[in-house]
Amino acid sequence: MAHVSRGFRGKRAKEREGDRLPPGQYLVEGFPVLSAGPTPHTPLEEWSFSILGLVAEPKTWSWEAFGALPKEEVRTDIHCVTKWSKLDTTWEGVSIDTLLEGVEHHATHVLAFSDGDYTTNLPLEDVVDGKAWVATAYDGRPLEPEHGGPARLLVPHLYFWKSAKWVRGFQLRDHDEPGFWESYGYHMYGDLWREQRYAGD
Amino acid sequence: MLGEVVELIDETPRVRSIVLDIPHWPGHLAGQHVDVRLTAEDGYQAQRSYSIASAPEEPRLLITVERLPDGEVSSYLVGELRPGDSLELRGPIGGYFVWEVRMGGPLLLVAGGSGIVPLMAMLRHRAASRTGAGARLVYSSRSWEEIIYREELERLASGPAGPLVIHTLTRTQPPGWTGYARRVDGAMLAEAAWPPSHGPTAFICGPTPFVEAVASALVLLGYPATSVKTERFGPTGG
Amino acid sequence: MVEATMRVDGNAMGGMLSELFAREVTSARMACDGCGKVEPLGAEHAYLQAPGMVLRCRHCEQVLLVVTRANGAYLLSFRGMRWFELPAES
Numbered sequence: 018m019a020h021v022s023r024g025f026r027g028k029r030a031k032e033r034e035g036d037r038l039p040p041g042q043y044l045v046e047g048f049p050v051l052s053a054g055p056t057p058h059t060p061l062e063e064w065s066f067s068i069l070g071l072v073a074e075p076k077t078w079s080w081e082a083f084g085a086l087p088k089e090e091v092r093t094d095i096h097c098v099t100k101w102s103k104l105d106t107t108w109e110g111v112s113i114d115t116l117l118e119g120v121e122h123h124a125t126h127v128l129a130f131s132d133g134d135y136t137t138n139l140p141l142e143d144v145v146d147g148k149a150w151v152a153t154a155y156d157g158r159p160l161e162p163e164h165g166g167p168a169r170l171l172v173p174h175l176y177f178w179k180s181a182k183w184v185r186g187f188q189l190r191d192h193d194e195p196g197f198w199e200s201y202g203y204h205m206y207g208d209l210w211r212e213q214r215y216a217g218d
Numbered sequence: 219m220l221g222e223v224v225e226l227i228d229e230t231p232r233v234r235s236i237v238l239d240i241p242h243w244p245g246h247l248a249g250q251h252v253d254v255r256l257t258a259e260d261g262y263q264a265q266r267s268y269s270i271a272s273a274p275e276e277p278r279l280l281i282t283v284e285r286l287p288d289g290e291v292s293s294y295l296v297g298e299l300r301p302g303d304s305l306e307l308r309g310p311i312g313g314y315f316v317w318e319v320r321m322g323g324p325l326l327l328v329a330g331g332s333g334i335v336p337l338m339a340m341l342r343h344r345a346a347s348r349t350g351a352g353a354r355l356v357y358s359s360r361s362w363e364e365i366i367y368r369e370e371l372e373r374l375a376s377g378p379a380g381p382l383v384i385h386t387l388t389r390t391q392p393p394g395w396t397g398y399a400r401r402v403d404g405a406m407l408a409e410a411a412w413p414p415s416h417g418p419t420a421f422i423c424g425p426t427p428f429v430e431a432v433a434s435a436l437v438l439l440g441y442p443a444t445s446v447k448t449e450r451f452g453p454t455g456g
Numbered sequence: 457m458v459e460a461t462m463r464v465d466g467n468a469m470g471g472m473l474s475e476l477f478a479r480e481v482t483s484a485r486m487a488c489d490g491c492g493k494v495e496p497l498g499a500e501h502a503y504l505q506a507p508g509m510v511l512r513c514r515h516c517e518q519v520l521l522v523v524t525r526a527n528g529a530y531l532l533s534f535r536g537m538r539w540f541e542l543p544a545e546s
Contacts, residue, residue, distance in 0.1 A: 019255065019263065022294070022305070023303055024298045024299075025264075025294050046288075052506055054512060198507055201522045202526050203524065217527070218527075253471040267468055308471050308475065311471040311480075312470050315467050426464065450463060450464045451464065452504075
């Protein structure tokens with residue numbers, strides 16, 4: 018074991034919060050920013066969200082059209098694979114169920130894609146039935162670019178790398194294919210409670 | 219490897235130098251850094267990189283740390299750490315952002331806040347070698363009180379072959395201040411930096427936005443990109 | 457337009473990589489598979505605040521190298537480099 022640094026505790030707020038923390042996680046104050054690349058800044062006039070792939074008809078919304086969709090307020094805990102967790106975070110977003118309304122498809126899986134070439138894969142059943150949103154506000158304010166603004170995916174029941182920042186759409190597929198972190202050794206699914214952080218977990 | 223904390227030196231209200239005794243230290247080059255790793259009793263670890271402040275000629279290793287508002291490592295190093303404690307570290311690291319006297323000059327050093335640390339190692343090495351290579355330092359700080367190594371820089375600058383030290387104070391200035399009082403920009407560098415025709419090598423260190431703005435400005439002034447070396451600290455500093 | 461306050465230099469990955477390669481690697485050169493430009497590791501762009509470390513080409517931001525740590529092992533993916541040059545002696 019490494020040399021223990023006398024008196025060092027680190028920034029963890031509390032060790033456990035009942036059983037709300039999945040195994041291996043700790044609480045943090047603040048909202049850490051993690052990024053695999055430069056922060057994109059797509060102007061809103063150029064922004065769009067699309068549903069593509071195995072669909073009868075692709076669908077696209079401009080920022081304005083997206084803003085007119087019904088929104089939900091979400092209060093949830095979020096958990097990063099790097100072990101920090103935040104409880105009771107509040108968001109506002111459009112449910113994926115709303116986005117998929119009327120979309121004819123035979124898909125079983127989704128590849129979410131973002132500005133900056135980031136992708137992440139999910140089973141379709143993990144983003145429907147009230148389990149996922151495209152969020153445009155956090156803590157009562159428009160989502161900041163460093164946290165994924167103007168819009169990010171929000172899938173709180175999986176590790177937060179699946180909640181793709183700067184999301185621009187979904188590719189619907191009939192098979193599972195690894196996205197960015199998944200192709201570098203992270204788990205294809207990412208279940209919090211089974212601690213599926215890395216491939217093979 | 220483990221280093222023993224021998225002495226703590228308060229440089230400014232938020233900045234402290236840590237003097238370390240490290241058995242079997244292999245020696246280092248000015249500009250290199252060490253990775254410091256802290257381990258809590260339950261195994262939780264945090265690691266950060268800190269530039270070496272001491273010249274290779276000095277008998278003991280110094281690192282200089284700025285305490286950041288929500289820094290879990292820096293608030294331990296500038297706060298809890300005591301003489302007699304041991305620090306786990308790895309290094310020296312880096313062969314790219316280094317300067318040795320035999321590389322020649324002139325040197326242009328541009329520092330933003332705690333970015334001065336690796337550049338100070340270069341200036342200390344330069345002074346210890348009594349080299350004739352020219353050196354200019356452009357150093358951006360928020361205020362006079364926050365200038366790290368201020369007195370030593372004055373001493374070095376007043377010496378016979380001392381570096382030219384140009385301060386800019388971006389937030390507050392002491393009464394009667396006649397120096398620069400703004401962020402480093404192209405116009406300031408055009409006045410303060412070596413002209414490209416002198417063949418200078420530039421080392422820039424500080425927060426990422428600072429480093430990128432200065433690097434772009436130097437390239438616009440005519441510095442070849444290969445002569446501009448950078449060490450970015452990320453968003454909040456070292 | 458991109459913002460890059462999180463970006464640091466490849467130098468910052470130097471400690472971990474130099475340990476893995478048993479030699480100094482921040483001055484080791486690499487060729488980007490995207491734009492072909494050759495730079496030393498220390499000059500490339502590094503993003504360390506992530507589930508892994510990502511090294512990107514300073515010219516075209518293409519991913520050069522990704523390092524993740526899992527279950528006691530390092531996983532290195534060099535897929536964005538045409539080649540990576542290491543000094544013969546450590």
